[in-house]
Amino acid sequence: MSGETTDHRPRSLAGRVALVAGATRGAGRAIARELGRAGAVVYCTGRSTAGSPSDYGRRETIEGTARLIDEAGGSAHALVVDHLETGAVRELVARIEREEGRLDILVNDIGGEAYVEFGIPLWEYDLAAGMRLFDAGFRTHLQTSHAALGLLIRNPGGLVVEVTDGTRAYNAIHYRETAFLDLTKTAVDRLAFAEGHELKPHGGTALSVSPGWLRSEMMLDGFGVTEETWRTAAEANRGRAGAVPPYEFVISETPAMLARGIAALAADPDRARWNTASTSSFELAVHYGLTDVDGTRPDAWSFIEAMETTPAADLDVGDYR
Structure with missing residues (x-):
């Protein structure tokens, strides 16, 4: 897919509603900000708040993400949601339905990388720790999509972006250092492939996108x-x-390059060409004529x-x- 435009400004996403799961920091925060800057109403979820940080122990908060979107001229809702809790995810989608009546863009960005333990073979890996990684990095995606896609398909043109680590081609021939990490990241890509097949009859698109070294x-x-x-x-x-x-x-690369590519993809009227694909921040940047913040x-x-x-x-x- 070769470059087609040098316009770094995504087409307007005004009137579109987005949910970015895992928007507290990193790629998720940048994606939420770019979607908001392009005009979408963005529901940002995470577990860290000013008064109650998650077990990551980080200083970033979901309210901080919403502030960045507001400062960029966008509209944001910061919500504390643990995407491993079925009821919480269902209530999140029900709230979006009550307040907006639609969902156009779903970005599943929860990664779980903070739980990786490198250099340990499967038979020595603590099973509970491994399943914690798998649950955080994959089950959150599956559970969120299960709750949200019924709302997303009510309007044609819906988009699901599964953020993972490594493209399909790269991961097919490279082992991702631990069995649990390898399975988690390849499962996310396969989920996008499956979602794409199921969304196609409803006019929807799903794909997996990987940043480079973020x-x-x-x-x-x-x-x-x-x-x-x-x-x-x-x-x-x-x-x-x-x-x-x-x-x-x-x-x-900074998270901005991935975020710019996803915002441009969401605004592309021909985004269905990406359905079931596995792509990267670099490929999106080439296709849409984008760069990282340093040019x-x-x-x-x-x-x-x-x-x-x-x-x-x-x-x-x-x-x-």
Whole structure:
């Protein structure tokens, strides 16, 4: 799918209603903000509030996301919802139905990455911890879609975006380091594939979208860097195995690139062309003529695959940005 437009402003989403599940931080926060900026009414859900943070122990809050949308000229509703609680999810959808009478865009972004334990084989992995990851990263998506799609199909043109980690092509030949993480992320993509088949008769579209190496708040903090220092720190570690941050972090992207692509996709009258597809923030950026906030367009998955066969010293990251 080649580029078709250089207009960085998504077409108006005025009159559309969106639900972004997992909008407290990272990709979900950025997606909610872009959809709101484009005119959609956005229902943002998360578990962290100013007075009651989630077990992630992070400073970001769902109210903070709503504030960013309001400041960008959008309309937001910040709601505390645990998407593993069936009743809470059903009440969320019932509220959207009461207040708006429709749902046009569903973005399932809850990831569960905070629960990953790397380097542990399946037979040694704590089963409860593994299921916690699977539940947070996949069952939340399944449960939210189960509750919301009946409302979404009432109007043709509905869109479901399942945010995952890794494209279908990449994950088909790469093991994602732990069995629970591997199954979680590939299951999310397969859910989008299944949803696309079931939504098609109703004029709906579903697909999975993966960011590249996402430079989220949690990732920056985890590597001990900032938006001002990450590039220098990563470049200094070229050729140093096990260094933090790893050299591959030079290809990272902000959540904005993914968010801009999803907003453009939601506004595309021909979005059905993406039905059942697996795509990436880079592919969406190419197709819609978008960039990251610094004007570059990082192609993380290609760069990471190139590093599997080519020494870092022989690669020019500029060729992938």
